[in-house]
Amino acid sequence: MPRYSDEIIEEVRQSNDIVDIISQYVHLKRSGRNFFGLCPFHNEKSPSFSVSPDKQIFHCFGCGVGGNVFTFLMKIEGINFVEAVQMLAERANIQLPTFENREDSAREELKAKVYKVNEFTAQFYHENLYKTSAKPAQEYVKKRKLSNEILKAFRIGYSGKFDELYRELKKQGFQEPEILESGLVNKNENGTYIDRYRNRLMFPICDARGKVIAFGGRVLDDSKPKYINSPENVVYSKGRHLFGLNVAKKSNEIKKRLLIVEGYMDVISLQQRGITNVVAPLRNSINPTTRMAT
Ligand SMILES: [Zn+2]
Known part of the structure; x- marks a missing residue:
């Protein structure tokens, strides 16, 4: 499995706003500094799933899941870390180094x-x-x-x-x-x-x-x-x-x-x-x- 440098991973992370990404899966509503929606990882009727644009992280107060934009994609798409990096790099038009080279x-x-x-x-x-x-x-x-x-x-x-x-x-x-x-x-x-x-x-x-x-x-x-x-x-x-x-x-x-x-x-x-x-x-x-x- 390829290993990307911390540098490029950070570039990919910063080029993909977590609110944009999660909005593709969860209907989010702004409340104060954060966004809230129904958690896609557990069954609930009132929104306890929060996304912080400032910190670029998500957290569910119901089931406790949380993390950054990569964690979210891995969980929701059932993919591994490298695949999440590749997916988001492509979305942001970032050329990842090819490890053959x-x-x-x-x-x-x-x-x-x-x-x-x-x-x-x-x-x-x-x-x-x-x-x-x-x-x-x-x-x-x-x-x-x-x-x-x-x-x-x-x-x-x-x-x-x-x-x-x-x-x-x-x-x-x-x-x-x-x-x-x-x-x-x-x-x-x-x-x-x-x-x-x-x-x-x-x-x-x-x-x-x-x-x-x-x-x-x-x-x-x-x-x-x-x-x-x-x-x-x-x-x-x-x-x-x-x-x-x-x-x-x-x-x-x-x-x-x-x-x-x-x-x-x-x-x-x-x-x-x-x-x-x-x-x-x-x-x-x-x-x-x-x-x-x-
Ligand atoms: Zn949850």
Whole structure:
């Protein structure tokens, strides 16, 4: 039986709204934050079967069944987990890797590891920002009057010296393929590893689901280039993503209008002023020469 990566399973889950799926089998009525209907798994006259769109789960207060969108399909269709994943992937037009093709599954595995490297690094940089060694960064955010709330919402961070991140990633058990693919560390001709971002204010770049796919780093002095960005890789392509979309998505305003501004700091300072439906493109906002910097 094929085994799909957690990453792709999560993508399939998030692309299939549980209310839409269950509505195909059960007549649901909204009540407050949840939906209710007659449980398809036991016999009842009054609805005790609930579906939560926020949590993307279902639960029956009568017979106790519950779970996520996969669990529901498995139970109602009498299929196994892999079949449920395949069914929902097809519905959402998601191409699942074919396991006959080894390259595909190796790529999926690498992708999953790069996401983990990125997630760890975002947290590492963010925690760094609060250390005494991050003085230049702290002064900068103070000067820009960024609140602690906004620093946390965007997980703004600080990258330190030479190979600080590299050593930390190794300590965490990450291996060379995913470390180099992430673009966060470069290896020079002498075989020395060096962090791509050093002494910079760090902006994690997330996809719409909030997964960290890349980073932007701003200098804290007058050196050039002012910004450097992650290179494109298995999880990141500039044209496909917008900076700040994961935060803007939480705003109700976004349903009416999405404002596109120039750079990271524009998004962040507008968010801080309560303008929540803002994003910035990643393609043209940065001088192309900056991509070559290490
Ligand atoms: Zn039930």
